[in-house]
Structure formats: C-alpha cells, structure tokens
Amino acid sequence: MYVPQALPEGGELDLPHGAARHAQVLRLQPGDALTLFNGEGGECRATIIRMGRSSVQARIGAHAAIEREAARRVHLLAGLMASERMDWLVEKATELGAASLTPLLTQHCALRLSGPHAAKKHAHWQAVAVAACEQSGRNRLPLIHPPRPLAEGLAGQAEAGDGARFVLSLKPGAASLRAACAGLPAAQTVTLLSGPEGGLSAAEEAQALAAGFTPVSLGARVLRAETAPVAALALLA
Template identity: 40%
Template structure:
C-alpha cells in the first residue's frame, strides 16, 4: 500500500504525538480505513516531510507519532504568480489543481469585464476557501511540501497595478513575442490569463500601461484553462524545472 501524504496545518517536529486535523482524520480513518501501526507522511508547509505512525484511530480523532523529519525541496526555481480571471463551473478548480502540480506559487482569482462568474462577497470568500483546500490536496498528490497561496479575489486592474519587479506577461493572440523569445534568465513572473471571452481592448491597453508584455502561445485559440496550463508548462520548461 502506498504511504499517504497528509498536510498538517500546524508546525511539526520530532517526537511529537499529535491529533490530525478533522479533514485529515476523516480521510485516514473513514476513507482509507487505516489502523494503528500504519505509516503516513506528514508535511506542514515548511518544505519538510515527516514520517509518522498511527497510534490511535477512533470516532473522535486520529493520532500519530512523528518519528523522523527531513527537508524535501520540490519547488521550482521559477517563482510564478498566476492571475486567473475566474472561470465557470469546475474549470477554475481544474486550473488551480493542475497549475499547482506544475509549480505555481501564488494564484489570485480575478474579476474582469467579461468574467462569466457573478458571486457576492460571501459566496466568493467560500469559493476561495474551497480553492485553498484544492491547493492542499494537489500538494498531497504531487509531492510539494510548500502550500501555494490562493489569494482573495480582486478586480483585474487592481491586480495589474500591484508593485512587482518580476516579468509581467499577458497572453494575446496577436502578440509579436513568444515564450521562446523571452530573454533568460528570469526568476519571477506574473502571468495573466483572461476570461473565456478574452480581455476587452480597454483591459489590454490597461495591462500595457502597467508594464505587461503580450506573448503568443501559438496559432490556435485556446480555452482559458488550456491557455493557463500550456503557458505555465512552457514557462517551467524554459525558466523552471521541467524538461
């Protein structure tokens, strides 16, 4: 049986004996039906991994004994901040999950002129909490030991105006540059992915005023979730740790 990887929201150390979080306990005890003596791997976002053994499983809690810890750095040398205009249905969840597997460090959900999702503040805050849980699950699956941040949703222009010394990129079907023509090396990138209907001309002009460079992925028009993952993969191949 593969040893499951479990995120723990508080700092860990040897030889702690701890109770897992409610979500983790439910997964370990009810879904996986693990028992005392079974092994788990824990991580707390500190870029370390902790070997542990289950000592108690009951209806109220699951407890584990931490036996060992070691640094396990799987982070890309490319610091990538994704600004993704919120997409409909499960597309946003899919984009968040897969972009984290590809090494994105920060994701900011954006609201633009043609954003097809209209939510009030309370529902949007609940969505962000749900997206953060998806980020954690993606890290558990892919082996990352630092949890990317899902920021609160903000308006597109507000995000574009934030101070950032890294390279700012905006996908545009009529751009003259591609990822392969960008000068190396680059360590920090702010990547903007627009909505399903694309950015308006006013928004494109606004990104230019804030120092964004238009780039082209290829001759075909990609859906927003396809564009995000294609761009991230291409940037990781050129400037990061995919190859």
C-alpha cells in the same frame, strides 16, 4: 497529508478532520506510516498510534528538508471562470508549481462573486490546492488570493518590483512565450496574466501593457481559458 500546524519531532497530535478522514479512507491502522507536511517546506514521517471512529492520532518522526519547488517562481493572474473550470485551474496550477494564483474580476467573467459567496469560494480553492499538493507530493502550498478587480491585481504586481510580466494575447505580433522564456534566467520570477472565457477586453489588455506586461502567444491555435495558463505554466516551469 496536510496538517496546518507545527510538527515537532517526537510529538503526538490528533490529525485535523480532513487528514483524519483521509487516513480512515485509506484504512490505515496503528503502526502504519504516513507523511505529513504543514505547507511551509519539508515533510515529516509519522506513525499512526490510535485510530478512532472520528479521530486519528499520530506520532511525528524526523523532519526531512525536502524541496520540490520549481526554480522559477510564477505568479498567475487569471480571469475568473465558471466554477468547475476554476477548480481545475487551481488544481493544475498547484501541480505545476505556481507560487500564487489570483482570480481576477474582469469584463468578460462568466462568474461574479462578492461577499460571503466570494469568501466561501476562496476557502474552497484553498482546499483544492491542499488536495493537489497531497496528490502531487508538493509540500509548499501556493498562495491562493481572494478574487479581486483586474486593476487591483495589476497594481499589486507593480508594487512587487522586479520580475518578468507576460500577458497571454491573441493579437498579431505577440511574441512566442517559448522564445520569451528562452531569454530568461532560470530563477527569474514571472507574473503571468490570462483572461477568462471571453478573454481580456481591448481596454483591459491595454491596462496590462501600461503596467509593464509584455504580450505573448502560445501559437496559432486558440486554447480554452483554463488550458492556456496551464500550457504557459508548463513552459515556464
């Protein structure tokens, strides 16, 4: 269970609302064991010491420096999609080990976000990532960025320095992502750019190429906007 705070061995803590509710749904009782993590690596065994109607208290055990991260850090830039599809992508990208995910505002986005609505969606995606970590056993949270324009996302990657950059493309002549992966060192950082339901426009793909992205293909079939980056992450893991 995710607890966004320090977890000192031997300490006692009141579980935050989400974790407490999870423990209650599982019908845990005093004396039962659970695993806690704070998203910064490793995890702790803990023991329930008190179950209340709306609160749960646990005693923290020893910290175990367990790592389940992929050797290769993959930063995903994905065109903003319809709500349920974006939720699914955040969930699966987290399970597959993406180091970060940046939703991009592009020409063909089906969803437009700004102001409080954007902030609410961002918080929701962070919660989806937490739940995916809890389900999959991942103990480091991916960084979920707020939505930003494509140009801003590309500029951020340019400032990040070294690392391979790929953009999923349907253009003839795009190299196979599988073949491109074969030539990469196992620990090579990768930035992967994928479009929304309508894909990237020709001008947007040209922007990506100018920013140092290499066009790559997942094969002859056209995959859904939420499926393509998941398939690519599986190849890159």
